[in-house]
Amino acid sequence: MTTTSQRVVVTGVGALTPIGATAHETWEAALKGTSGAATITEPWMADHGDLPVRFAARTPPPGIDVLPKHEAKRLDPSGQLAVVAARQAWADAGAPDVDPVRLGAVVATGIGGLWTTLDAWEVLRTRGARRVLPMTVPMLMPNSSAGAVSLALGARAGAHAPVSACASGAEAVTLALGMIRSGRADVVVAGGTEACVHPLTLATFSAMKALSTRNDAPERASRPYDVTRDGFVMGDGAGLLVLESAEHARARGARVYAEVLGAGMSADAYDIAAPEPEGAGASRAIAEALAVAGATPSDVVHVNAHATSTPVGDLAEVRALRGALGGALDDVAVSATKSMTGHLLGAAGAVESIFTVLALHHRAAPPTINVDDLDPAVDLDVVRGAPRPLGDGVAVNNSFGFGGHNVAVAFGTAS
Amino acid sequence: MALSEQEILAGVAELVNEETGLPVESVELDKSFTDDLDIDSLSMTSIVVQAEDRFSVTIPDEDTKNLKTVRDVVNYIQQAQG
Structure with missing residues (x-):
């Protein structure tokens, strides 16, 4: 990433999650330790009685009062969540007056327009090619939400859609930081979206043994760091943040939630799905973020962990944190908010960036629920x-x- | 039973409203889809496909390009219904 002395701040947040219809509602629910997981009751579950996982953390689609029917019709469910979250974030930032060519949009997804793709496939198979709607491609492409948010806000500095599975949402924040620091934009709306809870994803993530099968107690299934954790809980939702150069924010007297100090990225080159068990790559990313931030391990007061509740992944991250922070980790309050929201895949890193920003703003780390019996290998101060x-x-x-x-x-x- | 011109117009207006958000009352017989209602070609295709379903008619692509006004569509559907 190009780095300059340009300081970047967060001035707005928007989210639709399994525990709240806005970012601030989501934050309040998290402070109370709310679970968003529940048994799936949609009729389509009945057609798939053999699915080993029958619950998820769902986010209801936006109501017609916030997204008119003609707009909703042109967007995949993931795009609907993204556009509404972006408008929330924009309003929360006070609708900044910014030159459109200095306004960017970075909206990530992990999976993309799965429902649109599969619904169109069903129409093609049962009713023929003439019945497939012309908006299908713009709705299913992975950059659909980035384009839609750019269109909704008139953002013309650039629209980007990083795709890195469950890291996508955080990568979007990283790219937005780069856009501002490299001088391409003054304001960037950045985050991620996902709406892919579907029999196909339940079946395929299950085939990888990635999901918890605690069907009898969905609200207790996402349990990062607990000895009985058995996989993640799939969820959908969206989170968008307004990043802004500190100079621009100051000039318009904007409220600042937190500063974006730095970001780090790395790749394991170890396995296509499994994390490298020692967490070496993750550790490098954390160390790079601190180095770019000009911070030392002892400056760190809080970590919002990836912690998806998988047996291997949670421990790899513990080692990564220990590698990057050393003894200073003992004084860090660690929260695993996926215990409440479930795993929002491509939106996770964005929603969790919002949790992190609001934790600094409100000076409170949210709790981690369902840790009844902390895994002795987890030498973290878990909130x-x-x-x-x-x-x-x-x-x-x-x-x-x-x-x-x-x-x-x-x-x-x-500051 | 064949629908009246008014009934077809009401149905077409509803499809246009759902596709574009334009108020149903703005969809009048003499309005041009492109010049007056500012409807792009993707939306037009979508409206035609849905009109076929709704009115149980077939509107071939070669005919679609001649449907310039709301009246053209309403008349086409009326005739296709026989």
Whole structure:
């Protein structure tokens, strides 16, 4: 990443998640330790009685009051969530007055327009080629949400769609930081979206043995760091942040939630799906984020961990954190918010960036739920039971993805 | 039973509204889809495909390009219904 002395801040947040219809609702729900996981009740589950996983953390589609029918019709469910979250973030930032050619959009997804693809395939098979709607391609392409958000906000500095599985949302924040620091934009709306809970993804992630099968207690299934964790809980949702040069934010008197200090990225080149068990690549990403931030391990007060609740992944991240932070890790309050939201895949890194930013802003680390019996191999100070007061300093959001992608973003208390 | 011109117009207006968000009352017989209603070709294709379903008619592509106004579509559907 090109780095300059340009300081970048977060001035707006928007989200639709399994635990809240806005970013601030989501934050309040997280402080209370709310689970968003539930048994799937849609009629399509009945056609797939053999699915080994029958629950997920769902986010309801936006209502017609926030997204008119003609707009919703032209967007995949993931695009609908992205556009609404982007408008929330924009309004939350006070609708900045910015030259459109200095406004960017970076909206990531892990999977993309799966429902659109499969619905169109069904129409083609049962009713023929003439019945397939012409908006199908613009709705299913992985950059669809980036384009739609760019269109919705009139962002003309560039529209980008990083795709790195479950690291995508954090990579979007990283690219947005780069856009501002390299001088391409003054304001960037960045984040991720996902809406791919579908019998096909439930079946295929299950085939990888990646998902928890705790069907009898969905709200207790996402349990990062607990000895009985047995996989992640798939979820859908979207999170968007407004990143802005500090100069631009200051000039318009904007409220600043936190500063984006730096980001680091690396690749494992170890396995297409499994994390490298020692967490060496992830550790490099964290160290790079701190180096770009000009911070030391002892500056770090909080980590929002990737912690998906898989047996191998959670431990690899513990080692990565220990490698990057050393003894300073003992004084860091670690939260695993996927215990509440489930794993939002391409949106995870964005929603968790929002949690990290709001943790600094409100000086509180959200709790991690369902840690009944902490895995003795997890030598972290995991925030459990209730939110933990936080001092000023640096907070790191980790996100890792199938493909070996590692992303860490370092935020700082607003000065 | 064949639908009246008014019934077909109401149905077409509803499709246009769902596709574009234009108010149904703006969809009048003498309006041009491109010049007056600012409907692009992808939306037009989508509206035609849905009109075929709704009115149980077939509108071949070679005919679609001649449907310039709302009246053209309404008349086409009326005749196709026989």
